[in-house]
Amino acid sequence: MFIILLYVPVARAYDIDRLTIQLYCSDQLKCSPQLAQKFDLAKISCESEVQSLGCAELAEKNPELAPLMRKCDGDSLCRQEQDYMKIEAGSITTNKDKACLRGYKNSLIDAGVALKDMSLSLKDLVADSWEKVKTNSQERAAFLKECNKSLLCKRDLVKDDHRYNNLSDEKLEHYTADFLYVESRDMKAYKSSLERVRHPAYVPISQRPQDDLDMPVEARFKLSQLAAIAKEKIKNQYTKYACYHPLAREEMECYAIGMVLDPTLAVGYFAKAGRAAVAARSLIRTEEAAAYARSGEAGVQALRAQKTARQAFVNRYMSYSPTSRQENINWISAAKNGASPKTVFVDVENSVMKKLNDTVQDKNLVTSLTNYQKELFFDKIKTLEQQFPGMKVERYSDFKSSRLAFSGNLPKDLDKHLERIFKETNDEFVATLKKENIIRQEDAAGEWFRGGIGNSADQSNLAARYSRTQDSNTLQSFSNPDLQTQMSGKVESVERDRIALRHDLKDTSIISGKTMHEDAFDIVRKNYGNTEKMKKELKQRFGLQSLPDGTVKKLERYVKKVDEFSPGIWIEAREFATLEDAVHGGISADMIGMGALNMKATAEALSKSKRLEKVLDETRTAEQQVTEAFKEQKKMFEDVVNQSLPPSKVQTVCSGDDCVVVARSALTKQEKAKIVSNLANTQYTGKFRMAFVNEGIKDGTTRTMLTTHGENIEKNLRKSLSGVMEPSRLKGITFAADMNTKELGRGPVDLLVGTANSIRLSKNEKKLIQEYFRKALQNLNADLGSKGPKGAYTPLQEGGW
Structure with missing residues (x-):
C-alpha cells in the first residue's frame, strides 16, 4: 500500500465525487449522515451527467463500448470504485495501475513504436515520454502546471543539477516548476557544451530489458503525471469522456499519452476496437472519427487514401x-x-x-x-x-x-x-x-x-x-424550337408574375423599383424548395406580420424564372483567390449579395421587354453595370487593407466575388480590428463576409476550410440578427470571424465588429450580437455533427466595437 499512497495523491487529485464515493463505500455502516448525504448527491450528479451526455445512446450505437459505461446506482458506484483500486493476490499493483500501463503500452503497440526492436523497456519508454513532454513547446505549460503540484516532480526536474538536487523538501518547495525547469535546462546545455554527446555502447537485443508491469515507483509516478496531462486533453476535447467508468477512463488517459506527446502515434489510435481507448473518438480528426464509426479501421484507411489522392489532385489542378x-x-x-x-x-x-x-x-x-x-x-x-x-x-x-x-x-x-x-x-x-x-x-x-x-x-x-x-x-x-417556345413563354410568364406580386406585396418593403428588393431575391434563391423557411426569413427581414403561402410560392416561381435569364459574367483574367501559401495567416472575404444584385438587375431588365432577343440585350447591359459596381467594391477592399496595414505586409487577390489576403507576417488582433473598422466606414459596410486565420496552420486546405467555417458563422449571425435588429442598422455593421485555432472543427473563435460612423450600438444591441454569435457557433457545430462528429468551436470573446 505504500506505493499506492505515494503514487496516487501526488500524481492526480481526485474529484470531490470520487473521494466521497471511496469514503462512503469503504464502510457504509459507520459513515456519517453528512457523508451519506454527499453520496446521494454524487449519485444525482452522476445520473444528471450521464443523461445530459447521451451516454445510453452512445452505448446503443457502439455495443462494444457498453461494458465500459458508467452506472450511477449506489451498488454500481461502489463496485466500480472497488474494481478501480483492487489489488490481486500476490501483487502490489492496483487494477487502476494495470489499466494505465495497458493503455500506455497499447498506444505504443498500435503505433508500431516501442516494440519494433525491443530496444527499450516499458519503464524506459515512460522516462522517454517524460522527457519529451518537458521539451514539447505545445505541452510544456500543461506539464509544468501538473508539476507544480508535486514535490517529486520538482525533484526530478533538478536531479542532474547540483545547485538544487540536494535541497531539503522545504527549500525545494519554495521554487516554482517553471523556474526549476529553466534552471535545469540551462545546466544541461552547459554540461553538453563541455562533454559533447557520447554515443551509447551497443547492447545485444537478448540482453535488453523486457516489459514489466510492476515498474519502479518513480516510473509509475511519471506515467501518472503524463496521464493527468492527457486527461485534461480528453476532458476538453471529448465531451462524452464522463460516460465511462473509472477503469475505462484510466486506460483512455494513459492510451492518450502518445497522442499528447507525439501526433505520429495517432496512426494506430483506433486500431483495436475492443479497447477502452476507442471511446475517445474526438481525439483524432473528426472526419476520420466518422469514417471509423461507419466502417472501422478500413473506413479510416479508405478516407486517408482518398485525402491523399485529393490533395495530389488539388496540387495539380x-x-x-x-x-x-x-x-x-x-x-x-x-x-x-x-x-x-x-x-x-x-x-x-x-x-x-x-x-x-x-x-x-x-x-x-x-x-x-x-x-x-x-x-x-x-x-x-x-x-x-x-x-x-x-x-x-x-x-x-x-x-x-x-x-x-x-x-x-x-x-x-x-x-x-x-x-x-x-x-x-x-x-x-x-x-x-x-x-x-x-x-x-x-x-x-x-x-x-x-x-x-x-x-x-x-x-x-x-x-x-x-x-x-x-x-x-x-x-x-x-435554336431548338422547344427552347424558343419555353423561354419566350417564360418571358411572358415572368411579366405576369411580376405584376401579380407587385399587387400582392404593394404595402410591404419587399417591393423595390419595378420588381423586388435584392434581399428578397437572395432569401428566395437560397431557400428553393423550402417554403416555410423562405416565408420565415422574408417575414423577419421585412418585418411582416403575415405572408400567404400562395404569395411565397409565386415569388419562388418568379425568382427561378428570372434566374434562367441571368447573363454570364465575363472576366478578362482569372485570379486565383487562395490561401494555399498563407503560412502566416490571412483573410478570406466574400462580397455579400453579388448574386442577388445581379438577379435584381436581370429582373429589372426583363420588365422592359417581352421579346426573347431583346431581353438578352437588356440583361447584358444590366449585368455590365453591376459588374462595374463590383469592380469598384473590390478596389475599395484592396485599398482599405493596404491603408490599414504597414506597406508590403500583405498581398490581396480577388476572383469573382471572393477576395483573399495573404499575410507576409502574422497579423495582430489590433491590425485585424483596424481592417474591419475601416471597411465598415466605407459605403460597403455590411457588404463583406470575412474570416481571419492565423499562422501556424499546417496546410492550405485546412486554412481554406477554416475560413469557410468562419464565413458560415458570419452568414448565420447576420441572418439571425435580421429578425431582431433594424435592417438599416444591421447593414451598417461589418462582422468578421477570427478563427483563433489551428485545428479544423474545434477551438476558439473571436468576433470582430466594425460599425459605420452613423451607427452607435446600444448595450442591448451588443448583447444581442454576443448572444447570436454564440448561437451561430452552436449551429455550425451541429451542422458539422450532421455530417460527422459534432464540431467544438467556442467563443473566445466578443469585441472590436
Missing part, C-alpha cells in the same frame, strides 16, 4: 487555366459583337458549383474538379481544331465556365462534333475521378456540367441555363 488573359480578351471582344449567323458560341458551366462548395466545404477541391473538366474539354476542342484547319477558335475560361467562339470556315455538322465532345468529356471526367478515388461512386458527376450553343455568347449561355431544366444532359441549342 488548383491553379490550372486553359486560357491566357489575352485569349479571354479576344473572346470577350468577339462576344461584344453580338449575334451573328457566321459565329457559333459554346458555353459549358459547372451548374452545381455553389452546391458543391456548400456541401463539400472545400473550395480548392471544387475549383480543381472544375479545372480538370476544362482540361479534358479544351484538349478535345484542340483536336477538333486540327481536324478543320480553316476554322478559327476563340477561347475563354473563368472560375466556373468554359466558353468558345467558332468562326471562319465552319464544318456543316459542327453542332454534332460539339455534342460528341461534350458527352465524351463528361464520361471521361466521371470515369477517371471515380477510378482515382477523387469522388465517390455514388456521386452523379455526369450531371454537374451543363452546356449550350448559339449564335451569340448570351444565346449559348441561356441554352446552358435551359439545359439545367432537362433530364438528359446534352448540349442544348438556342
Whole structure:
C-alpha cells in the first residue's frame, strides 16, 4: 500500500465525487449522515451527467463500448470504485495501475513504436515520454502546471543539477516548476557544451530489458503525471469522456499519452476496437472519427487514401487555366459583337458549383474538379481544331465556365462534333475521378456540367441555363424550337408574375423599383424548395406580420424564372483567390449579395421587354453595370487593407466575388480590428463576409476550410440578427470571424465588429450580437455533427466595437 499512497495523491487529485464515493463505500455502516448525504448527491450528479451526455445512446450505437459505461446506482458506484483500486493476490499493483500501463503500452503497440526492436523497456519508454513532454513547446505549460503540484516532480526536474538536487523538501518547495525547469535546462546545455554527446555502447537485443508491469515507483509516478496531462486533453476535447467508468477512463488517459506527446502515434489510435481507448473518438480528426464509426479501421484507411489522392489532385489542378488573359480578351471582344449567323458560341458551366462548395466545404477541391473538366474539354476542342484547319477558335475560361467562339470556315455538322465532345468529356471526367478515388461512386458527376450553343455568347449561355431544366444532359441549342417556345413563354410568364406580386406585396418593403428588393431575391434563391423557411426569413427581414403561402410560392416561381435569364459574367483574367501559401495567416472575404444584385438587375431588365432577343440585350447591359459596381467594391477592399496595414505586409487577390489576403507576417488582433473598422466606414459596410486565420496552420486546405467555417458563422449571425435588429442598422455593421485555432472543427473563435460612423450600438444591441454569435457557433457545430462528429468551436470573446 505504500506505493499506492505515494503514487496516487501526488500524481492526480481526485474529484470531490470520487473521494466521497471511496469514503462512503469503504464502510457504509459507520459513515456519517453528512457523508451519506454527499453520496446521494454524487449519485444525482452522476445520473444528471450521464443523461445530459447521451451516454445510453452512445452505448446503443457502439455495443462494444457498453461494458465500459458508467452506472450511477449506489451498488454500481461502489463496485466500480472497488474494481478501480483492487489489488490481486500476490501483487502490489492496483487494477487502476494495470489499466494505465495497458493503455500506455497499447498506444505504443498500435503505433508500431516501442516494440519494433525491443530496444527499450516499458519503464524506459515512460522516462522517454517524460522527457519529451518537458521539451514539447505545445505541452510544456500543461506539464509544468501538473508539476507544480508535486514535490517529486520538482525533484526530478533538478536531479542532474547540483545547485538544487540536494535541497531539503522545504527549500525545494519554495521554487516554482517553471523556474526549476529553466534552471535545469540551462545546466544541461552547459554540461553538453563541455562533454559533447557520447554515443551509447551497443547492447545485444537478448540482453535488453523486457516489459514489466510492476515498474519502479518513480516510473509509475511519471506515467501518472503524463496521464493527468492527457486527461485534461480528453476532458476538453471529448465531451462524452464522463460516460465511462473509472477503469475505462484510466486506460483512455494513459492510451492518450502518445497522442499528447507525439501526433505520429495517432496512426494506430483506433486500431483495436475492443479497447477502452476507442471511446475517445474526438481525439483524432473528426472526419476520420466518422469514417471509423461507419466502417472501422478500413473506413479510416479508405478516407486517408482518398485525402491523399485529393490533395495530389488539388496540387495539380488548383491553379490550372486553359486560357491566357489575352485569349479571354479576344473572346470577350468577339462576344461584344453580338449575334451573328457566321459565329457559333459554346458555353459549358459547372451548374452545381455553389452546391458543391456548400456541401463539400472545400473550395480548392471544387475549383480543381472544375479545372480538370476544362482540361479534358479544351484538349478535345484542340483536336477538333486540327481536324478543320480553316476554322478559327476563340477561347475563354473563368472560375466556373468554359466558353468558345467558332468562326471562319465552319464544318456543316459542327453542332454534332460539339455534342460528341461534350458527352465524351463528361464520361471521361466521371470515369477517371471515380477510378482515382477523387469522388465517390455514388456521386452523379455526369450531371454537374451543363452546356449550350448559339449564335451569340448570351444565346449559348441561356441554352446552358435551359439545359439545367432537362433530364438528359446534352448540349442544348438556342435554336431548338422547344427552347424558343419555353423561354419566350417564360418571358411572358415572368411579366405576369411580376405584376401579380407587385399587387400582392404593394404595402410591404419587399417591393423595390419595378420588381423586388435584392434581399428578397437572395432569401428566395437560397431557400428553393423550402417554403416555410423562405416565408420565415422574408417575414423577419421585412418585418411582416403575415405572408400567404400562395404569395411565397409565386415569388419562388418568379425568382427561378428570372434566374434562367441571368447573363454570364465575363472576366478578362482569372485570379486565383487562395490561401494555399498563407503560412502566416490571412483573410478570406466574400462580397455579400453579388448574386442577388445581379438577379435584381436581370429582373429589372426583363420588365422592359417581352421579346426573347431583346431581353438578352437588356440583361447584358444590366449585368455590365453591376459588374462595374463590383469592380469598384473590390478596389475599395484592396485599398482599405493596404491603408490599414504597414506597406508590403500583405498581398490581396480577388476572383469573382471572393477576395483573399495573404499575410507576409502574422497579423495582430489590433491590425485585424483596424481592417474591419475601416471597411465598415466605407459605403460597403455590411457588404463583406470575412474570416481571419492565423499562422501556424499546417496546410492550405485546412486554412481554406477554416475560413469557410468562419464565413458560415458570419452568414448565420447576420441572418439571425435580421429578425431582431433594424435592417438599416444591421447593414451598417461589418462582422468578421477570427478563427483563433489551428485545428479544423474545434477551438476558439473571436468576433470582430466594425460599425459605420452613423451607427452607435446600444448595450442591448451588443448583447444581442454576443448572444447570436454564440448561437451561430452552436449551429455550425451541429451542422458539422450532421455530417460527422459534432464540431467544438467556442467563443473566445466578443469585441472590436
